[in-house]
Amino acid sequence: xxxxxxxxxxxxxxxxxxxxxxxxxxxxxxxxxxxxxxxxxxxxxxxxxxxxxxxxxxxxxxxxxxxxxxxxxxxxxxxxxxxxxxxxxxxxxxxxxxxxxxxxxxxxxxxxxxxx
Numbered sequence: 001x002x003x004x005x006x007x008x009x010x011x012x013x014x015x016x017x018x019x020x021x022x023x024x025x026x027x028x029x030x031x032x033x034x035x036x037x038x039x040x041x042x043x044x045x046x047x048x049x050x051x052x053x054x055x056x057x058x059x060x061x062x063x064x065x066x067x068x069x070x071x072x073x074x075x076x077x078x079x080x081x082x083x084x085x086x087x088x089x090x091x092x093x094x095x096x097x098x099x100x101x102x103x104x105x106x107x108x109x110x111x112x113x114x115x116x
Contacts, residue, residue, distance in 0.1 A: 005034030009103045011086070014050065016041045023076065024088045025050075026101065042090045042101040043075075064088075072112040073098050081109075 006012070006027050014025045018041065025039035028047055036050040064078030064086065065071075073079070073089045079100065080086050084107060087100040098111050 006030050006036050007034070011088070011101075011103065012036065012039060012050070014039055014048075016044065016046065017048070018044045018046045024078070024101070026103075042088065042106070067109070069110050069113040 008027050008030060010027045011024045012027060013022060015022045016025070023041065023043060025041055027036050027050075028038040028040045030036055038047055039050045040047045064080055067079045067081040067087075073092070075089050075091055077089045078086065079089070081100070081102065084100075084102040084104070087102040087107070089098050090101050090106070091099045092111075093099055093108065096110055096112050098109055100107050100109050
């Protein structure tokens with residue numbers, strides 16, 4: 001049984017029925033006891049109910065490697081930023097810009113710096 005207390009804005013792994021794949025979701029709402037009630041998919045924006053015990057095997061995986069502006073990222077990769085924390089790349093915007101979802105908000109970062 002999962003007795004972990006969650007907060008809005010945290011991330012959990014869940015299968016997204018709209019996208020058709022398992023990915024990190026943002027906790028949208030929790031009960032007073034800290035149980036997740038709704039999550040939001042960062043890729044398609046769908047909000048869906050969350051059932052207890054839905055945390056998947058990927059959720060226990062260690063966070064991504066440290067962020068490196070010279071590294072080339074792709075959508076779905078995780079990273080650990082020294083200031084913003086653990087995030088997931090949601091989109092490659094331009095050859096050297098990516099959108100990354102962090103616990104507090106979406107941020108645009110550079111990548112592949114010095115390449116191309």
